[in-house]
Amino acid sequence: MFDSIIINSRVKEFYTVNFIDDLVKQITKIANEEDNVFVVDEKISKYFATELDCVFKKSRFIIIECKEENKTLEYSQELIRRLIELNIRKNNRLIVIGGGIAQDISCFIASILFRGLDWFFFPTTLLAQCDSCIGSKSSINFDQFKNLLGTFNPPSEIYIYPGFLNTLTENEIKSGIGEMLHYFLSESIEIAKEVSAQYEQILSNRTLLPYFIQHSLRIKKNIIQIDEFDTSIRHIFNYGHTFGHAIEAISQYKIQHGQAISIGMDLANFISMSRGMISEDVFFEMHNILNKNMPKFKFDQSNIEKYILALSKDKKNKGNKLGSILTSGPGKLSKVFLDFDDSLKNLILEYSLKFQN
Amino acid sequence: MFDSIIINSRVKEFYTVNFIDDLVKQITKIANEEDNVFVVDEKISKYFATELDCVFKKSRFIIIECKEENKTLEYSQELIRRLIELNIRKNNRLIVIGGGIAQDISCFIASILFRGLDWFFFPTTLLAQCDSCIGSKSSINFDQFKNLLGTFNPPSEIYIYPGFLNTLTENEIKSGIGEMLHYFLSESIEIAKEVSAQYEQILSNRTLLPYFIQHSLRIKKNIIQIDEFDTSIRHIFNYGHTFGHAIEAISQYKIQHGQAISIGMDLANFISMSRGMISEDVFFEMHNILNKNMPKFKFDQSNIEKYILALSKDKKNKGNKLGSILTSGPGKLSKVFLDFDDSLKNLILEYSLKFQN
Numbered sequence A, B: 001m002f003d004s005i006i007i008n009s010r011v012k013e014f015y016t017v018n019f020i021d022d023l024v025k026q027i028t029k030i031a032n033e034e035d036n037v038f039v040v041d042e043k044i045s046k047y048f049a050t051e052l053d054c055v056f057k058k059s060r061f062i063i064i065e066c067k068e069e070n071k072t073l074e075y076s077q078e079l080i081r082r083l084i085e086l087n088i089r090k091n092n093r094l095i096v097i098g099g100g101i102a103q104d105i106s107c108f109i110a111s112i113l114f115r116g117l118d119w120f121f122f123p124t125t126l127l128a129q130c131d132s133c134i135g136s137k138s139s140i141n142f143d144q145f146k147n148l149l150g151t152f153n154p155p156s157e158i159y160i161y162p163g164f165l166n167t168l169t170e171n172e173i174k175s176g177i178g179e180m181l182h183y184f185l186s187e188s189i190e191i192a193k194e195v196s197a198q199y200e201q202i203l204s205n206r207t208l209l210p211y212f213i214q215h216s217l218r219i220k221k222n223i224i225q226i227d228e229f230d231t232s233i234r235h236i237f238n239y240g241h242t243f244g245h246a247i248e249a250i251s252q253y254k255i256q257h258g259q260a261i262s263i264g265m266d267l268a269n270f271i272s273m274s275r276g277m278i279s280e281d282v283f284f285e286m287h288n289i290l291n292k293n294m295p296k297f298k299f300d301q302s303n304i305e306k307y308i309l310a311l312s313k314d315k316k317n318k319g320n321k322l323g324s325i326l327t328s329g330p331g332k333l334s335k336v337f338l339d340f341d342d343s344l345k346n347l348i349l350e351y352s353l354k355f356q357n
Helices: A023-031 A042-047 A053-058 A073-085 A100-112 A126-132 A162-167 A170-187 A190-197 A199-204 A206-224 A233-238 A241-250 A257-274 A280-293 A304-312 A342-355 B023-031 B042-047 B053-058 B073-085 B100-112 B126-132 B162-167 B170-187 B190-197 B199-204 B206-224 B233-238 B241-250 B257-274 B280-293 B304-312 B342-355
Strands: A005-009 A013-019 A036-041 A060-064 A093-098 A118-123 A137-142 A145-152 A157-160 A321-327 A333-339 B005-009 B013-019 B036-041 B060-064 B093-098 B118-123 B137-142 B145-152 B157-160 B321-327 B333-339
Touching: A005 A206, A013 A206, A023 A036, A023 A053, A036 A042, A036 A100, A042 A060, A042 A162, A060 A073, A060 A100, A073 A100, A073 A137, A073 B073, A073 B145, A093 A100, A100 A118, A100 A126, A100 A137, A100 A145, A100 B100, A100 B145, A118 A126, A126 A162, A126 A170, A126 A206, A145 B073, A145 B100, A162 A206, A170 A190, A170 A199, A170 A206, A170 A233, A170 A257, A170 A280, A190 A199, A190 A206, A190 A280, A199 A206, A206 A233, A233 A241, A233 A321, A233 A333, A241 A257, A241 A304, A241 A321, A257 A280, A257 A321, A257 A342, A304 A342, A333 A342, B005 B206, B013 B206, B023 B036, B023 B053, B036 B042, B036 B100, B042 B060, B042 B162, B060 B073, B060 B100, B073 B100, B073 B137, B093 B100, B100 B118, B100 B126, B100 B137, B100 B145, B118 B126, B126 B162, B126 B170, B126 B206, B162 B206, B170 B190, B170 B199, B170 B206, B170 B233, B170 B257, B170 B280, B190 B199, B190 B206, B190 B280, B199 B206, B206 B233, B233 B241, B233 B321, B233 B333, B241 B257, B241 B304, B241 B321, B257 B280, B257 B321, B257 B342, B304 B342, B333 B342
Parallel strands: A013 A157, A036 A060, A036 A093, A093 A118, A118 A157, B013 B157, B036 B060, B036 B093, B093 B118, B118 B157
Antiparallel strands: A005 A013, A137 A145, A321 A333, B005 B013, B137 B145, B321 B333
């Protein structure tokens, strides 16, 4: 398996990503320490009932229902009550097994209960393994506002077990690939090309994924070590995200995150080309990679106004300008503020006519 | 006025305590920056209506009702909604004017809204000026549990304006004096003796207080810079607090914090003497100082069981042992775990008979 990755942090000095191939061994070891309390995604608790048997037999644990509607203060309070019933103490540690939603809720609780609990994380989705497990963020929805609340609080140990990837649908894998492509293209074209060359094999053989996961984490690590709290250079990772989030929103989240940002990057590249930042050749070099991972989706007169409205609500905007990350070629990202005018709208429609499925 | 105090922090690199004598000038300067949003204790907003006029005229502000029952997630959510109505943004800063409760609630909100907002703090009580304004902690009650939730998130600037002290009752001043005595005795006997010598003057002339406030903050600074997250040496500041908290609890919080810990320290000293850690001389040297600040309160058969029960719930306990800070003399504190047995109970009753009013 791959070497551990150590990430320097302002919050925790450092924390470690470990790649493991024996889940039972690792879980058993942790379950043997009575200070640990497990927080397990309901789906994972069923899929991996055998592997988690030692947890359910001898450890304190709670099962959490991982859906977007539960990323709230109310659900967090419910879980805190269940942890208190388990007699949780300040010197206890949460062991979280699940995807991004399990991470968001548990990390938030670990940030505020007893002014902070130690926690370990076993990410179970490709998105969580290749991206969210590092970077310290938790996100909680508040009223109608997505991810309005949150904290920076990384786990002290992360265990990546590739076997979890077998539980995922093809769309979930594609979503993770989209997120990884965004990291790869923020550095260079090379690894994105490898993904493209092996795209079909990756979808059918998930043992190919850890190689890309560790590359993705390595690229993210280099930036978050400099800007953990997302105030400067880490903004480049909004590449594809501003345009992608708005696609997710107008699709009512039917289009998954990483697939939406595949379109988002392609659109950002198209706008970059229109501004003379990249040549047609460079645009197509990236388009041919991204296109493989793009879902069926079109901008047209029926949704363009809604899309512009969704973009206008992005929290990275300044005044009446759209804060977007554009590219001068792979590895050369920069922040540009775009006017919300007809030319932006027409550019998006032109992009769609030419390049969308 | 006194020199600024700079405190090194893991959360914020450093933050600064500034002593100011012109409140209007400072507030006006801050109110002129439109990124600032004020959070003002209702009582202070009335007492200092003239000084805060520039805030109420041209700044965004919310008024908060500072009572213990409002240190909850529910009230925090209500305030977050009011901040959203004021169109608060990630790059805005909260300017908090109030005592410890205003600090707890606002610091908590500043920790979780947008994953963290910058904030300034104008502490208005003696307790907040001499103690809580530094040290990074916020505390939120949860169900029946006091201060179960919280964060570490210091303000980036603290402004100590002694004029606020004129709004306080004598009991509130005594409460602050108790907290300061606890810092002084954790270092040496010298400054505690000065307090004792001038005790009556201090109560009648509050301009004498800033001298003691800056000494108190200096002592606290030296420890929190080493152990900001309260995992080791900062525990010495529980001196008098374990015994004091339980007095507050059984008095239904009629006895104020700093007065309760004046008794708490005296009791801890008495137990230290009974264990041969200090001589009778040293006990009396401290007792004669603490006694001036001790409220009317007695342990007897009517409350001793309740008191022991309250002590048994202290979160610093380990197993069935009471985690308490005892003294080998001024400046020489250490943690000792005491058995909950009849000898502890008898010792407390003996102390009360001999030394309580």
